[in-house]
Amino acid sequence: xxxxxxxxxxxxxxxxxxxxxxxxxxxxxxxxxxxxxxxxxxxxxxxxxxxxxxxxxxxxxxxxxxxxxxxxxxxxxxxxxxxxxxxxxxxxxxxxxxxxxxxxxxxxxxxxxxxxxxxxxxxxxxxxxxxxxxxxxxxxxxxxxxxxxxxxxxxxxxxxxxxxxxxxxxxxxxxxxxxxxxxxxxxxxxxxxxxxxxxxxxxxxxxxxxxxxxxxxxxxxxxxxxxxxxxxxxxxxxxxxxxxxxxxxxxxxxxxxxxxxxxxxxxxxxxxxxxxxxxxxxxxxxxxxxxxxxxxxxxxxxxxxxxxxxxxxxxxxxxxxxxxxx
Ligand SMILES: Nc1ncnc2c1ncn2[C@@H]1O[C@H](COP(=O)(O)OP(=O)(O)OP(=O)(O)O)[C@@H](O)[C@H]1O
Numbered sequence: 001x002x003x004x005x006x007x008x009x010x011x012x013x014x015x016x017x018x019x020x021x022x023x024x025x026x027x028x029x030x031x032x033x034x035x036x037x038x039x040x041x042x043x044x045x046x047x048x049x050x051x052x053x054x055x056x057x058x059x060x061x062x063x064x065x066x067x068x069x070x071x072x073x074x075x076x077x078x079x080x081x082x083x084x085x086x087x088x089x090x091x092x093x094x095x096x097x098x099x100x101x102x103x104x105x106x107x108x109x110x111x112x113x114x115x116x117x118x119x120x121x122x123x124x125x126x127x128x129x130x131x132x133x134x135x136x137x138x139x140x141x142x143x144x145x146x147x148x149x150x151x152x153x154x155x156x157x158x159x160x161x162x163x164x165x166x167x168x169x170x171x172x173x174x175x176x177x178x179x180x181x182x183x184x185x186x187x188x189x190x191x192x193x194x195x196x197x198x199x200x201x202x203x204x205x206x207x208x209x210x211x212x213x214x215x216x217x218x219x220x221x222x223x224x225x226x227x228x229x230x231x232x233x234x235x236x237x238x239x240x241x242x243x244x245x246x247x248x249x250x251x252x253x254x255x256x257x258x259x260x261x262x263x264x265x266x267x268x269x270x271x272x273x274x275x276x277x278x279x280x281x282x283x284x285x286x287x288x289x290x291x292x293x294x295x296x297x298x299x300x301x302x303x304x305x306x307x308x309x310x311x312x313x314x315x316x317x318x319x320x321x322x323x324x325x326x
């Protein structure tokens with residue numbers, strides 16, 4: 001059974017047109033004009049239960065709008081969605097208890113004068129988590145998210161990274177089976193980012209959760225997902241494996257090599273030199289030439305180590321965003 005199935009999903013926002021002049025602004029009080037913004041335009045995809053999929057695209061592409069429709073916050077203009085058998089916008093209790101929408105831009109809702117533990121207890125009541133499950137889940141989340149020192153603190157006194165960790169604990173206290181993660185590492189420092197990434201991977205391993213993750217940090221996507229859906233101007237441009245995307249878009253691979261002799265080497269013979277150290281170098285080599293060049297490098301130089309790598313996803317995706325479309 002498909003975990004998530006979206007079919008011909010569209011969403012249009014109707015926004016008032018603001019006139020620049022004072023006269024126009026006054027006139028628009030009587031005759032308000034509107035324009036349509038087609039945020040999502042006829043997209044279809046399905047995600048298997050337990051899959052972790054990256055949902056990426058440039059600013060304004062339609063990612064958050066899609067996540068809002070999948071989590072039942074927005075009613076689409078057209079199309080159907082099934083999330084583990086539920087229609088999101090009916091917002092049935094069983095559906096709401098099986099999903100979590102976690103947004104890096106708004107990591108933690110609710111009253112900020114409560115302590116973190118009080119907020120978690122509040123959440124326990126709302127989501128009807130039994131005392132036994134509460135104790136067990138809280139212990140797990142405290143360990144995985146390193147929350148021990150934060151439980152007695154007031155929510156309003158937390159830093160951004162701490163709010164994100166507590167926000168995750170709050171959203172996952174009731175063990176949702178589907179996670180919509182919208183920029184979960186937004187604005188966090190390196191150690192917080194690493195902790196959140198490890199946590200997401202571990203939560204998915206333990207619970208078999210289905211995840212749709214948006215992030216502008218390609219490392220998040222590369223670390224956590226095998227598949228990506230790329231959306232641009234409301235339309236899906238690519239849906240498939242990460243390596244296939246690189247193969248399709250990047251004409252070259254990277255050869256990272258270490259060698260023992262440091263005599264002068266004419267790198268142009270082998271490919272485009274990206275970086276060079278005393279005993280190491282990185283070359284960019286056209287895909288079709290990789291086998292030949294690898295063989296030549298191994299026979300002509302005193303190579304001690306050689307690895308063939310895909311170019312960084314960041315670079316590949318940057319190229320798609322810049323050039324628009326695939
Ligand atoms: N509440 C709204 N009212 C009107 N237009 C909106 C609203 N929310 C989003 N939009 C517009 O819909 C389009 C898609 O926005 P959306 O937030 O879904 O993009 P996104 O891919 O999540 O972008 P980002 O990466 O910048 O968060 C944009 O043109 C945006 O300006």
